[in-house]
Amino acid sequence: xxxxxxxxxxxxxxxxxxxxxxxxxxxxxxxxxxxxxxxxxxxxxxxxxxxxxxxxxxxxxxxxxxxxxxxxxxxxxxxxxxxxxxxxxxxxxxxxxxxxxxxxxxxxxxxxxxxxxxxxxxxxxxxxxxxxxxxxxxxxxxxxxxxxxxxxxxxxxxxxxxxxxxxxxxxxxxxxxxxxxxxxxxxxxxxxxxxxxxxxxxxxxxxxxxxxxxxxxxxxxxxxxxxxxxxxxxxxxxxxxxxxxxxxxxxxxxxxxxxxxxxxxxxxxxxxxxxxxxxxxxxxxxxxxxxxxxxxxxxxxxxxxxxxxxxxxxxxxxxxxxxxxxxxxxxxxxxxxxxxxxxxxxxxxxxxxxxxxxxxxxxxxxxxxxxxxxxxxxxxxxxxxxxxxxxxxxxxxxxxxxxxxxxxxxxx
Numbered sequence: 001x002x003x004x005x006x007x008x009x010x011x012x013x014x015x016x017x018x019x020x021x022x023x024x025x026x027x028x029x030x031x032x033x034x035x036x037x038x039x040x041x042x043x044x045x046x047x048x049x050x051x052x053x054x055x056x057x058x059x060x061x062x063x064x065x066x067x068x069x070x071x072x073x074x075x076x077x078x079x080x081x082x083x084x085x086x087x088x089x090x091x092x093x094x095x096x097x098x099x100x101x102x103x104x105x106x107x108x109x110x111x112x113x114x115x116x117x118x119x120x121x122x123x124x125x126x127x128x129x130x131x132x133x134x135x136x137x138x139x140x141x142x143x144x145x146x147x148x149x150x151x152x153x154x155x156x157x158x159x160x161x162x163x164x165x166x167x168x169x170x171x172x173x174x175x176x177x178x179x180x181x182x183x184x185x186x187x188x189x190x191x192x193x194x195x196x197x198x199x200x201x202x203x204x205x206x207x208x209x210x211x212x213x214x215x216x217x218x219x220x221x222x223x224x225x226x227x228x229x230x231x232x233x234x235x236x237x238x239x240x241x242x243x244x245x246x247x248x249x250x251x252x253x254x255x256x257x258x259x260x261x262x263x264x265x266x267x268x269x270x271x272x273x274x275x276x277x278x279x280x281x282x283x284x285x286x287x288x289x290x291x292x293x294x295x296x297x298x299x300x301x302x303x304x305x306x307x308x309x310x311x312x313x314x315x316x317x318x319x320x321x322x323x324x325x326x327x328x329x330x331x332x333x334x335x336x337x338x339x340x341x342x343x344x345x346x347x348x349x350x351x352x353x354x355x356x357x358x359x360x361x362x363x364x365x366x367x368x369x370x371x372x373x374x375x376x377x378x379x380x381x382x383x384x385x386x387x388x389x390x391x392x393x394x395x396x397x398x399x400x401x402x403x404x405x406x407x408x409x410x411x412x
Contacts, residue, residue, distance in 0.1 A: 003252065003299065009073050016056075016081040023050050024087055048091035048122045056082075056089065057120055058096045061104060065112060066120040072305060076252055083253040094126040094164065095119040099172040099191075102242045106189075106230035115170075115191065127168035129159040129175075129192070129216060130239065136161075137392045139174070140183045140236060144218065146175040146190060151225045153177075153190060155198075155218040161386075165201045165214035168194050172242070178233050189235035191227040198222065243387070252302065255295040258329065261376070262288055265336050268350070274339045283335045290328045297321065320401075323393035326383040333380040336373060350374055 005013070025043060027033045035043065051057045060075040061067025070078065082089040090096055100119045103111055118124035135142040144157025155175060165171070171192045178186030194201070198221035203211030230238035266284065269275040275284075301321075337344035350373025370378070384390045398404040 003076075003302075005073065005077070009077050012074050013077045013081060016078055017085075019054055019056075020081065020085045020087055023054070024085065028087075029085070047088060051089070051091055052121055057091050057122075058100055061100070061116075061120075065104065065116045072302075076302065079253045083256055091122045092119070092125050094128055094168075094172075095124065098128065098242050099126050099170075102172070102189075102238060103229060105241055106238050108226070110226065111191070111229065124169045125164070125167055127162050127165045127171050127194070127214075127216075128242075129162060129171040129173035131161050132158060133160050137389050139239075140187065142174055142176060142187070144173070144175045145179070146177050146188060148177075148225065149222075152222045153225060153227070155190070155192065155221045155223065157218050159216045159218075160213075161204075162201075162214045162216045163212055165194070165216050166203055166211075170194060171216070172229070174235055174239055177235075181233060184236045186233055187235035187239075188232050189229045189238040190223055191229060192218075192221065192223040196221060252295075252298055254298055254325070255291050258287075258291045258294065258325075258332070261332065261336075262291060264373075265332075265339060268336070269339045272339070272341070274341070280335070280339060283331075283338075287328070287332045287335065290324075294321075294325055294328070297324075319388070319393040319396040322387060323384075323390050323397070326380075327390060330380045330384055333377040337377060347371070347374055 021029075025035075025039070048057070055068050056078065058066070059068040059078055060070045060072075063069040079089065096119055100116060103115055107115070115124070119126075129144075130139060130142075132142050132144060142157075144155065144159065146153040146155045148154075153175075155173070157175065159165075159171075159173070162171070171194055173190045173192045174187055175190055176186055177188040180186070192199075194216075198219045200217040200219070202215045202217070204213045204215060205211045206213070229235075262284075265287075266275070269280060269284065274280045336350070340349050343349045347370045350371040388396075395407050399406055
């Protein structure tokens with residue numbers, strides 16, 4: 001399955017490629033290019049401003065809200081060129097990829113005028129307040145409440161695994177606004193300021209010493225009555241839109257990081273002779289085959305979008321894809337360790353090139369002693385959990401695609 005790009009799309013590709021070559025650091029495209037921690041810090045600080053100046057942040061948004069109004073295919077070309085260059089395309093993932101598109105779809109004109117410009121120019125950072133200590137995969141059982149008090153919502157409860165909560169200015173928060181309704185019906189989607197009395201953020205220290213995940217406690221915190229997105233008690237439907245946006249324009253780029261990973265594994269297996277072991281060869285080909293399935297399925301999804309048709313519901317399609325690639329990657333990283341054999345017990349085993357998925361170009365996380373390959377292995381263990389466990393994805397596919405009965409619920 002090959003895409004046919006119109007001449008105007010290819011002209012746009014040339015424009016993007018030229019901009020990247022001009023604006024990325026000198027030597028970026030050299031095979032052995034690396035950054036020092038100081039250079040990486042400087043790059044991360046300045047890159048969002050360059051993206052904004054170039055108009056590449058949220059470029060598919062309508063022009064009246066600050067975007068370029070790109071077509072679907074132009075958005076695909078944009079993603080492809082940034083992926084080819086291994087250049088970051090996002091300023092704030094939670095702002096420009098999740099809550100921004102959600103506000104575009106569901107928000108009022110007042111909300112769009114207030115929040116979208118600050119998302120585009122990078123002056124407002126966001127975090128996602130969905131999961132709770134006892135409401136992760138079964139998110140609709142959440143207990144955080146919001147009660148209307150005049151012109152403000154008063155919020156009480158706790159969220160967990162809130163990435164970047166200690167840096168965020170706002171949180172897009174799922175909270176129960178009608179305790180008497182069925183659990184999916186009484187939830188609202190609020191935009192809550194983080195810098196206020198009643199909001200406490202605690203970092204959750206990980207084994208590598210970082211604490212990007214947080215617990216967030218709300219104790220009579222407040223947000224304006226008009227900060228409900230999509231209407232009161234309609235938050236479950238709005239939240240499903242947010243989760244769908246996470247996949248963005250990755251139809252022709254999502255598979256590429258795994259293809260690059262495959263090449264690194266093939267090089268390791270060839271160097272140490274593991275490629276001659278029949279089981280290793282079989283597992284390598286299984287991984288390669290699944291990468292191609294991921295590529296073809298991305299083209300299928302893009303074709304459906306361009307044709308205005310849907311093969312299945314958004315949630316079901318997302319569940320299928322997420323379940324497929326996370327389990328594929330988990331098995332692949334186990335293979336990467338098996339290729340290394342006994343040396344895989346060493347924390348610094350594997351290629352020194354920082355191009356493994358889940359690692360930065362400056363050899364993994366600063367201060368964390370494992371190699372990029374080992375860092376990718378550890379990260380792959382979490383992929384079948386975050387964003388909905390594989391068990392939950394199977395339930396969605398079984399019920400919404402195959403029409404199977406709902407999973408029996410345990411007694412409360």
